[in-house]
Amino acid sequence: MNSTPSLHRTDLAQLIVNRIVQEKDRIKIQYEVSKNQIGYFFIDDLLPPEITEYVNSQFPSKDAMVLKKSIRENKYIGVQMNQYARILEELIYAFQDERVVNIIKDICNIDDLQPDVNLYAGGLSSMKHAQFLNPHLDNSHDKERNRWRVLNLLFYVTPNWLDSNGGHLELWPEGLKQDQTTLYSRFNRLIVMATHDKSWHSVNPVVADASRNCVSNYYFSSTSLSNSDKFHVTTFRGRPHQKLRNQILKLDSFLRMNLRKLFKKGVIENPHVYKTDKE
Template sequence: MSYLPHNPQDPTLFDYDAVKDLGRELHEKYISGDPFPHIAIDNFLPDNLIDLCIQNFPERPDPGSESFNRDQERYKTSYHPDNMEPKLRHLFYAFNSRPFIRIIENISGIKGLIPDPFFLGGGFHETRQGGHLDMHADFNHHKPLDLERRINVLIYLNEDWKDEYGGQLELWRTDMSEQVQQITPIANRCVMFTTTQQSMHGHPQPVNHPNGQSRRSIALYYYTSTWNSTKASKTTQFYARPNTKDRADWQVRTSEFISDITPPFLMRQFAKAHYRLSQGQRKTGGA
């Protein structure tokens, strides 16, 4: 039996009356999570929905997908919901609905959560054979909506996945001194956690499936209207595990250092020039 109840009227929607109190019984476990508030819930979605995602996972990149292949995130692709088949689009839009948000609020205790209609960084995620995602703290500012990022929800889509296949989600202490949690990304396991600049997470162990299968998941992010000018906007911050070959992202750190020491007026002029250049490249096809 799944944690979220099946809706016989519309399988891709969640019934508010059926879920409005769901998650309150997990709140204490969530906030006491170590090294930061989190929880893992097995058999999270009804079987028909998890099967829908597994059977219709994209076979190749589409116009809305983004692929990454660098030291910190190797062989990773994200797929935007707007390019998926209709039932999958409806499901992702349901993840942004009041009933689903109510469940997240009940579990986390964070009220006033706001979904992301743009799905920035969200959607389906895939890491192919040999790929990994180094330890990091997520970007904290949704600039188009001027919102503060608060909650990550990950739902895994990997059938019969074993520890030796790699790709386990790892949670580490803020100072990167110790791994505290290691969570195997098995199908229909949901992991939810509070995301801050202290919530270090990733799957740094390379994917090593004997049949070459990729690591797949649903990624959903939620925000609150608590952003203000006293907070520093950060992109994803990667950190190296001790005694490993992990590499720091010096390009991002250098860019943020320059931003910190450059007067705001000059930064605004630079941003305008960069925008005009990008628009010109887009119109002419770019390089």
């Protein structure tokens, strides 16, 4: 890696900004055209490929991550960044650099946009063969229920990931009874999508004997993107052909939502939060 720029978060943030500037006009139009349903944009070749390949090579083993496996989802996550290779934390917090936040704020025309130092539901994710994420709405708020979750940033880092491999982000802009839009999780691609009460999205099953790795962040705001949005827990549904699973997940969401009405911050503390040594 001696031939690459510094891998400190400030330098990585500048590389991200430089690349976004090159594509700013295109991705601003892409977001504007889509924002009345589920706003999104994507940009390829975000970082020099040797840096992204290095990031992928430093992903923790599955044994060092947490397996989340249920009828809702099946994936590995990592959020305790101080337990992993330094580059992973540097990259995650590069996306929280003020320069990156400000340019995305301008692209998406969101006046109040704030990153999340706690990485609430952010961090690392890895999905191997047969793993998936069912259609769902993200939790509407941050850890303290003070801010609205408004943007999801997904940076895919697995080299040579084929479109035929699966493990791709799916948006359901017309709801779960209509066709989805597939955004391929290609190497070195950043996808930014809006999160609100209509942002149904999923990840289709990985069909390759390989792991699709992703670095993710959420941005928050004091106001929601949708006038109709209200507080909601992460809400899962079945795919169109999963009739029984859909009914089970409806009940699951109903019960969890009612628990949150009684216990504002949940019955147990959400473990998907980065706790640093200072906490």
